[in-house]
Amino acid sequence: MRLRMAARLVRGLLVAISATGLAVSAEAQDKKLKIGVIYDLTGPLAGGGSELQYTGARIMLDQYSAKDVEGYKIEAIYADAQSKPDVAINEAIRLIEQEKVDMLLGFFSSAQCVPVAARVEQLKKFMWITTCISSAVLENKNYKYVFRPQASGDQFGMMTMDFIAQNAKEKFGKDPKDLRVAIIHEDGAYGVDVAKGNEAGAKKAGFNIVLREGYSATAPDLSALVTKLKRAKPDVVFHTGYNPDITLLLRQAREQGLKFGALMGHGAGYGVYEKLKEGLGADVNYFFNTDPISIWLANQKSMDPKLPPIIKAVGEEFDKRKPGVAIRSAHVGMAASNTYLFLTEVLPRAIKKYGGIDPDSLRKAALDTDIPEGGTMLGFGVKFHGEGSPMAGQNERSFPVVIQYVDDKSYVVWPKSQAQREAVLPLPKGTTYSNQ
Numbered sequence: 001m002r003l004r005m006a007a008r009l010v011r012g013l014l015v016a017i018s019a020t021g022l023a024v025s026a027e028a029q030d031k032k033l034k035i036g037v038i039y040d041l042t043g044p045l046a047g048g049g050s051e052l053q054y055t056g057a058r059i060m061l062d063q064y065s066a067k068d069v070e071g072y073k074i075e076a077i078y079a080d081a082q083s084k085p086d087v088a089i090n091e092a093i094r095l096i097e098q099e100k101v102d103m104l105l106g107f108f109s110s111a112q113c114v115p116v117a118a119r120v121e122q123l124k125k126f127m128w129i130t131t132c133i134s135s136a137v138l139e140n141k142n143y144k145y146v147f148r149p150q151a152s153g154d155q156f157g158m159m160t161m162d163f164i165a166q167n168a169k170e171k172f173g174k175d176p177k178d179l180r181v182a183i184i185h186e187d188g189a190y191g192v193d194v195a196k197g198n199e200a201g202a203k204k205a206g207f208n209i210v211l212r213e214g215y216s217a218t219a220p221d222l223s224a225l226v227t228k229l230k231r232a233k234p235d236v237v238f239h240t241g242y243n244p245d246i247t248l249l250l251r252q253a254r255e256q257g258l259k260f261g262a263l264m265g266h267g268a269g270y271g272v273y274e275k276l277k278e279g280l281g282a283d284v285n286y287f288f289n290t291d292p293i294s295i296w297l298a299n300q301k302s303m304d305p306k307l308p309p310i311i312k313a314v315g316e317e318f319d320k321r322k323p324g325v326a327i328r329s330a331h332v333g334m335a336a337s338n339t340y341l342f343l344t345e346v347l348p349r350a351i352k353k354y355g356g357i358d359p360d361s362l363r364k365a366a367l368d369t370d371i372p373e374g375g376t377m378l379g380f381g382v383k384f385h386g387e388g389s390p391m392a393g394q395n396e397r398s399f400p401v402v403i404q405y406v407d408d409k410s411y412v413v414w415p416k417s418q419a420q421r422e423a424v425l426p427l428p429k430g431t432t433y434s435n436q
Helices: 002-030 046-064 085-097 110-124 153-172 189-205 223-232 243-256 273-284 308-320 330-354 359-369
Strands: 032-041 072-078 103-106 126-129 180-186 209-214 236-240 260-264 288-291 401-406 409-414
Touching: 002 072, 032 046, 032 085, 046 103, 046 126, 046 308, 046 330, 085 110, 085 273, 103 330, 110 126, 110 189, 126 330, 126 359, 153 189, 153 260, 153 288, 153 401, 153 409, 180 189, 180 223, 189 209, 189 236, 209 223, 223 243, 236 288, 243 273, 273 401, 288 330, 308 330, 308 401, 330 359
Parallel strands: 032 072, 032 103, 103 126, 180 209, 180 236, 236 260, 260 288
Antiparallel strands: 288 401, 401 409
């Protein structure tokens, strides 16, 4: 009798333990971070770099959705902003209110980032920006929940001006004050911000600004702008645009016989070599682009040793998804690196140190991030400006580089610490736009 009673007690205890184990297992399975991911998968911005950013982010998110981070499963829910700010806002709200995502990640266009960041902050949700660069997203906003590891637009503009200033005498045979420069840009938040950096850099260098003008990225005809450029006779054209406006401008420039010594692009459409080559053919040879460094061009000798194998893996996965691409766009690595940064630095710290994935835990974890130069796949370090700073939420250690396309390859040419070769300046004689 006593043995049967003991057996029943043991069986009951085992059932209870088993049930408890199942409950714990179920609880572990219920732990999930839902990430709303927004890029432009259709419309003009898709081919201008946004779809490549999406690819880079997705490569990384797909890897982490197959495993957990500190007990949390990663679930990404994707949305298409359709190259329209109003759609981006509506999709952000839908993901937060209907899909119940815990945070948002992505955003290619600055024209979308500015209003979306304001709305997300208002809703007190965490936003991790992989791409858009306009200073207006963060400047003097004092946001608590919006963070950007990416370099800001004014840095792009200043970088290209510094590059030309340092090469004016040796390459162009002119003092900076005698160098004629034109600053043209799409008139959205992105183009305006980069142009602002261009203008500040030009004034610092003492350049002669012969034209500064904005235009709509959706303009059907840019021949009037080309005519103004011809009259201005710039030595260097500093251009900020997407695509197809870049192709339209340069095709009409070719038709009208515009000549110059160098063309400096600033990310977006200039970061998608395949599209440039498709629209302009061999004319893209010797064009420049300013962007965060391509992870495949970054100096791996000065990089955290755990990162080169990840860079290799991202490249191999990209080649599977986009076979036959001549140059792996910096856009891909940019999004992959910035997404990896969140998944490996910010998220684990939020869970372990601050107890969860709520916006305040993610915010505190982001502000704790302190990575030295060489600690990311993009070469730069990470430390975010905190509350009270004019650029709260911006990575103060980020920087872009200047690359040049030469014979279907891209090379870093500035700054000197990252340079792979000397820049070809000015455009060689016999090339389509050369003023030599």
